[in-house]
Amino acid sequence: MTDIKKPNVFISKIEDLLSKNLNLPDYQRPYKWETRHVRQLLNDLLNHFKQNQLTQNQLTQNQRYRIGTVVLHQNKEKKEKNDIVDGQQRLTTLTLLLKILDNKLDLKLLNQEYPHTISQKNLRQNYQFIKDFLKENTDIKQDQDKFKKYILSTCEMVCVELDNLDEAFQFFDSQNARGKALETYDLLKAYHLRAMQGKPAASIYQCVSAWEEAALADKDAPNLHKIINQMLFRLRVWQMGQSGEHFTSDELSVFKGVSETASYPYIQAALASQALAKFTSANPFWFREQFTQPSFQAKQTIIDGEWFFQYIEHYRKIYNQLFNKETGLLCKITQVNGVDLDKNLIDFLDNHHGAYRTGDRYLRSLFECLVLAYFDKFGKEKLNAFVNKAFIWIYRIRIESGRVTFATIDNEVTARNSLFTHLEYSHTPENVMQFSNLAIKNIKFENVDKKIQQIFNIPNKEEAK
Secondary structure, three states, rough: OOOOOEEEEEEHHHHHEEEEEEEEOOOOOOOOHHHHHHHHHHHHHHHHHHOOOOOOOOHHHHOOEEEEEEEEEEOOOOOOOEEEEEOHHHHHHHHHHHHEEEEEEEHHHHHHHOOHHHHHHHHHHHHHHHHHHHHHOOOOHHHHHHHHHHHHOOOEEEEEEEEHHHHHHHHHHHHHOOOOOOOOHHHHHHHHHHOOOOOOOOHHHHHHHHHHHHHHOOOOOOOOOHHHHHHHHHHHHOOOOOOOOOOOHHHHHHHEOOOOOOOOOOHEEEEEEHHHHHHHHHOOHHHHHOOOOOHHHHHHHHOOOHHHHHHHHHHHHHHHHHHHHOOHHHHHEEEEEEEEOOOOHHHHHHHHHOOOOOHHHHHHHHHHHHHHHHHHHHHHEEEHHHHHHHHHHHHHHHHOOOOOHHHHHHHHHHHHHHHHHHHHHOOOOOHOOOHHHEEEEEOOOOOOHHHHHHHHHOHHHHOOO
């Protein structure tokens, strides 16, 4: 059993905390606090400061002011540096405040690079906001020096130091109640950025910028949670016969692969495709468009580094091409097995009777995974026919099962006679279309059309006449 070092937990004055050699690791998200977040922190600090000023320069323990928790990872690769896992937003804001209060303070955190444009915008905006706030709320000549000393020596944070990065993230996830916890895929970002050491800064920045844009996308867009947790992770582990319900730090190896310097014969085709794409993209007028993009398959071996970031971006585009609510290819489909949906398929799946149910959300995820897997392999050829077949095969699970759990989904998709397995072994669209719902699975109803109408509450137009 691995000997795991217990976390070092202590109370730290802001002065002591900011004197540490703090580092912003690659996996950190941008500095996203806006003026409303800064205003709340400043109001809290200033109110407590005014209520607790003493005539003498002595403070009792109960007059100290605790302003949150910071989680640090003692990075063995970067000697004497403490990576900030949680607390970046608050620490950065406090540093800006102290810099305005005393320009001569040695604030090491300000020596860090904040490369993302979101960070740079918020740093400039919040710096000016803090200056204006102080002018409006304090006496410039007298109170600012006292306020600075108050923040440095009276304000405190709970500091948690860990030397294991996975444990640091797990602690952050369990403790973080106010902000959005870092996701498991942020560990992947750190891993693959390390594989890009020595690459041009422009390439690294492009990868980070695209990643952050995807992380911040709203729930209806192909964000990282959708593409990694709910699509690619499930496709990759189902291929291995494993459960795809939750992507946790225990499954990081699913998206870790081999170095681009490896000489294994089985990855040479992927490496050659990547090299060709780089060459042709520099000379786009010489080659067909299909040769100017790297070639990907959702379940192929990952090549560490830049290739991984391009892989994620590729499937974000594929998802949008298929499932965009306005322009997706599935928007052109308005019938399933001859049943008129009265709307396009995307709109129908979003709003049908029962779409809110947990089991139906699982079925929807399976449906999207299967359609993406087919499109990944065969493109648009016979896509509508496959969508029809996948819909019937998947949603008959709702008809047969009173309750659909994710274990139900796992069992169905990894079975030897599943549509997913059949798709895996098919070499042409015609092979896929040979799959027979009724022959492979003993569906317990005779009229599929009527059952579809009943379960989704679709009006029968013939009976209504």
